[in-house]
Amino acid sequence: MNEFQLTLQRYWGYTRFRPLQEEIIRSVFEGNDTLGLLPTGGGKSICFQVPAMMKEGVCLVVTPLIALMKDQVENLLVRNIPAVMVSSGMENREIETVLTNCVNDPKIRFLYLSPERLGTEYFRAMVTAMKVSFIVVDEAHCISQWGYDFRPSYLKIAEIREYLKGVPVLALTATATPDVVEDIQNQLKFPARNVFSKSFERKNLTYAVRRTDNKNDKLLQICKSIPGTGIVYVRNRRKTAEYAAFLRHHGLTADYYHAGLDHETRTRKQKEWKENRTRIIVSTNAFGMGIDKPDVRFVVHIEPPDSLEAYYQEAGRGGRDEKQAWAVLLADEADRDQMLRQIEISFPPPDDIRRVYHALGNYLQIPVGSGKDSQHPFSITAFAQHYKFEILVAYNALKLLEKEGLIALTDEISNPSRVMFTASKIDLYNFQVKNTEYDTFIKFLARSYSGIFSSYTRIDEMVISKKMKVSEGQIVRWLQELKKYDILDYIPRNKSPYIYFTEQ
Template sequence: MTTRELLKQYWGHDNFRPMQEEIIASVLTGNDTLALLPTGGGKSVCFQVPAMARDGICIVVSPLIALMKDQVENLRAKGIDAISIVSGMSRREVDIALDNCIYGYTKFLYLSPERLLSELVQERIKYMNVNLFAVDEAHCISQWGYDFRPPYLHIADLRELHPKVPVLGLTATATADVREDIKEKLQFKPGSLTFQQSFARKNLSYVVRHTENKSRSLMDIATGIKGSGIIYTRSRKGTMDVAKFLNQNNIRADFYHAGLSADERAEKQEAWKNNRTRIIVATNAFGMGIDKPDVRFVAHLEIPDSLEAYYQEAGRGGRDEQKAYAVLLYDQIDRARREKMFVQNFPSVDEIKVVYHQLGNYCRVAYDTGEGASFDIDLAEFCAQYKLDPIKTLNSLKFLEQNEYVAFSESVYLPSRFRFEVLNEELYNFQIQNPGWEPFVKTLLRSYGGAFDNYVRLREFDLARRTAMSVQQVIEGLTQLQSFGLLSYLPQTDKPQITWTRPRQQNNNIYIDKADIDNRKATYRQKMEAVFAYAEHKRCRSQMLLAYFDEQNAPKCGSCDVCLAEKRRKNASEIFENITNEIVQLLSTDNYTITELITAIKPGNEKEKIETIRLLLDAGKIKTDGERYYL
């Protein structure tokens, strides 16, 4: 089957988007390939189609658990077997999933980069028939990137397991330095190809609005631009406050942040995607992988950490190629606020070590143990218990992750799942001997196929409805069957998680490179200053973004706030000049009253004509006796 036939059969499209076909052809030829496509450019198709065109499995490395979940569900809905392995899954679950990749019909295995550190995973990948390694968000491998993730550096280990398998790196944002770094770190072979679309978004109008009243400016945006919108703000409380403010002003809005339960997030997201909610107010936890084409505006209430992040978030507007607006609201307090956050983003080595020590106590992990173990963590409780600053603690965890002592996921949602641990015959005997359990076990068997081979998802609420039990009784029933050894039951989790990527160390064995912190600090400062420059300079916004991504000498967009202001100034100058010439011509042949003169002048509106006459009088270029005007 050709790639176009695959695209039509599984994705329902007759034609590829720009550059997709060339990228797919490069991968199928066996080339290592780097693909830079803008947000909404269809990166997933670039690895999914070639993987379907070849025997074997495609291993996809992605740092975004929510995105992996969405892609796995979308592939399964198309009848394509796909699984993801993320932190929080039990060793037994991982073991079964990996077996399915070797002996089953799985076409896509999605892994978080942290999972690549596991010996179990690496050992099993050796025995898989791999046809492609796809590295999503490939900029995370570069220390010069805006979202560096050290576990990404281990992706190159996969090449030793399958040296002939091509690697496809995908990202929406990468400067020239980052592009070269990606290819080096992924050990691209000679002859590798890079495909890059322009970062220009011609239908997206970039606007920076300097304002002392962001609420009023937000109302102007929400009422002035019709259609669906996203408003980004930094804090969870901010999302709720802004949504409340909009609703009080009769604008249908809702809020979204990572602290909500998975069901609440899914419900709010669906309501917005289906236009039951017009505007979603969110932290940057929202938007990645959400394909809503008709977003008419994306507004930022505070400046982002980097232009890479801003480009990705703003790029969620106008994916249908229709006119959309990316608006950044900016005031002078923003700079002072960011400078304060800059200090908090870089805790000292001693502060990082304190967080590590208390983390071990919180998780009750003994020294020299704990490798591979995952624990739910309530950050607010953790900070309160050990009297730690929340922002510095969060950033300390990120540095511990970068130095590969722990892996930290701010929110991991894993649904409830179960698997029968005995054969069908043994389960049947249990029902005969324990008739009281028969209705419950039979409902499980009828409701969830495949549970003898794999862990399957279950919803306790659905099971309660089918069995006429309460949700609590269902949980107790599953827990009891687990204690009998009949099944393995893993309840839903939706909390941040810590995974110990190596055994807990004594504090004097913890090495955090201060020079590395200083380097990151300098990189962060550079990126922060680029955002300030974007917000404060009066240059075409699109040109500034494109120059940042090394597209020099790009033409002016003609639609950003700077270009439009320039047009207005130019038009005003031309109109003034045309009206002046007309007045001089008229008065050189006769005298006119003000009414006669305004009527006789052809260019401009009445206000522009009166303003020009006033300016010419002030300059002494025309005169009046109080009634008539003359040269």
Template sequence: MTTQEILKEYWGYDVFRPLQEDIINAVLDKKDVLALLPTGGGKSICFQVPAMASNGICLVISPLIALIKDQVQNLKNKGIPALSIYSGMSFIEVKKTLQNAVHGNYKFLYVSPERLETNLFLEFLPAMHINLIAVDESHCISQWGYDFRPSYLRIAALREYIPSVPVLALTASATKEVQDDICEKLLFKKTSERFQQSFDRPNLSYSAFNVSSKQNKLLEILNNVKGSAIVYCKSRKHTKDISDLLKLNKINADFYHAGLSNDERNIKQESWINNQTTVIVCTNAFGMGIDKPDVRVVVHYEVPDCLENYYQEAGRAGRDGKRSYAVLLYNDRELDDLQKQSNIRYPSQEEIKKVYIDLMNHLQIPAGSGAYSSYDFDIAIFSSAFKQNILTATYAIKTLEQESILSFNEVFFKPSTLVFNCSKETLNDFEIHNPQYSAIIKGLLRSYEGIFDYPATIYENQLARFIQRKREDIEKELLQLKYLGIVDYVQQKDKPQITLLLNRMYADSFLINLDNHLLRKKQFDIRVKAMINYINNTINCRSKEIAHYFNDPSVKKCGICDNCINQKELVITKEEFEQITEKITNIISTQSIALKTLIQHLAPTKKEKIWKVIDFLQSENKLIITKEGNISI
């Protein structure tokens, strides 16, 4: 099929969105491509369509397990065979997936970046007929970006094994410097092309409010803007507190954060997607990969760290093209705190070293060992036990991650696995003597192929529905079968995980690249300054300000952000100008008067209009303003 026919057949669209077809054609011409497409701009179609139009399988590299699972399931729902490999899968599961990628009729293999360098993956790589390498969230490869992930730096090594395969790098938000860095780190060829979709969102109204009571302002917004909404917060506690506040005020709300179990997160997410919940109050753990077109308002209850995050999160509003709102609430103290974040986010080398040593002692890892071992990790328990400031510990661990010393997976989910420990003859005999387990044994055998040969990933909820039992009863019986030696059952994990990438260093040999650390700190300061400038800007169009930050000069004034609306209201007609001038002249003709008092006398005329007239009269030398702030003829 042609790319147009593929688009219609599998996605139901008659035409491509702007730039999609150009990107697809460049990929089909075997060119390396950087595609900068804003949130909701249809990035996935840019690699899924050309992969479907080519022989072979597309390798998709993505950093988020939840995003991988969602995209693979979406492809399967369209009848497109897809596979995935991510952390938490057993060796046997990974090997079987790679065998399917080589020998099966699959079109997509989604992989988390840390899996690329394993010997097992590299062993199968030459036999895969890869037609395209798609690098999602490609800004993660740049140390100067807002979400640097060291595992992304290893993607370029793939090009040694499959040099003729083109690379498509996709991101929603990257400055010019980060764009250049992506192309360099991915070893783009000279024939490469870049495509940048306009950052113009003509239906999205941006605004920022400096308010004394955020709670009252939030209630006002959600009562005035009807429909689906997202409220972003920085802390998990805030999500629940604000959700409770909204419920007390008869607003249908729920909360979401990475500390909830996998099942809880799925239930809350589905409820909001299906409009059973109107407002989801969440941390930034929510939203990636969710394509809900009818979000009417996104409220940032607290100031984001950078415009990259703000733009991505705000951009989840109004994907259906209807009028929507992105509202940022802030106060002066928050802006002061944000400016102080640099020293907190980037601890000193001595602080990082102390956290590292305490962490190794907490996990009881001897010096010279531990590489590639994973451990359940609760940062609150660790910080309390070693009297560490929890923020210092958090950011020191992030630095250790950026230095490829360890990885910290806060949103970790490893599903349950099960394998039969006995022969089929023994199992038949066991069933005869223990008929109460017959239903669950038959359910396992019918649901999971190869469960006698290797540990299969099982899902207790699906099994419970299949044999029409409660999940709690299923878990209880599986544990009993384990106790009786019939199965080896390992229950699901969703606790945060620390994985060591290197053996524990001896204290006197601990080392990080301090120059890189300080450069990342400098880049953070630049991003903070841009965020604060955006908030404090009360004149320029907010859409233009965001577009300018991302090197897109094409965007024109939106006319619907708070600044554009305020500027419209400040337009003074000739009649208004003459009336205000006459009133000012009458008041100051006989006396000098304080500016504040003059403005009070001229109420209810807007003070911004009064200032416009005063500025003009002063420039024409028709009035004088003294150092004390008094005005006279």
């Protein structure tokens, strides 16, 4: 076995690579700017995680998908690989701690961040002090104006290269036309063309469209006729629970999943499905990112997704073991009308977009000419009700403002509580001596959570309360009181979406 295969086996337990993975790994390991085109399920994350474990320094991973970011960081931590992230929903002091640790702690191997963070002066100052092994650009088609999902914030990646001379870039995507392939390399300032491309044809995956007047019956027929695990995609959270209940009512083991569930629930549902205790998962498009289950035998879409690219990615989660699998889209007459209506409301008139943008500044009390790099908890429902906007018009206006690079809008994400001791160990000891009522609790935190003195650490108040045999309310009170005494910093859990201003 060569050094790449040994690293793969040591950390991930695999003995061989998938097609093209090793060639891409070797290219970036040797310091070459590299573009990898791999189909969904082709194992893109291994292409940068393996060489990052073989090189000194921290690997910067730029991705617009916060759910994927969280999944990959959690999966790396489970393998005892130090990884951190900077994303929406984090407070400034948390971000400062993460970036400072990336400068000072050589054990940190991965820093995941969203593209809009690259433009802040603070990040640029900190990144020049880091030892960066290489930069990964995930969803690299977002940097191209020829791409279907162009994001202006991606253009800041090329600017960061000016601060990190000689640091190679690995760009990865599952969606790129020849024009986009060329443009990605131009935008990222590749000195020479260097593309590795695997065929996007999935010969083992059968695509089918089934027209039906009764989607429930057709879904049941598919689930009963195709053995093995499956994914059923729907467009909204309410339907996930409804369809899962329908399948269970007919004797199938099914569960539901969406981004609004808390982290522990999502993790449990994923685990039960991956271990085949749940046969069918009914989900919004939040499910699947970062989840590599090879033996999915069918993927059913109850309604058409927003784009062909989205359909290709979601359907492509079937048959990753290269055995026969089916991707089935259920369609009826109402779908066509709904899609035409969707096109109409997805592009509000310019006057509506201007009204939404001005209202947003007033709603968040941001003066004209300010607000750059600020983030705010944001409820689109409350915003739309306050200004009497139709909620879909407001949402799509904000998404178009995001595409223009003015804001970044996150979906609802469950952020667990975080704690970090801020007092020095000497001050902490003196506090414990004078305030004995907190001593047991402080010792529990210090012993239970490694790294809690140097970085924000996720905690679960309910788990702590069970272990200490006190109420969850008491745990929260202790945390709040210790924060008042400047002993620790406590950031309670929240599930709020955030809006981030990338421009004034």
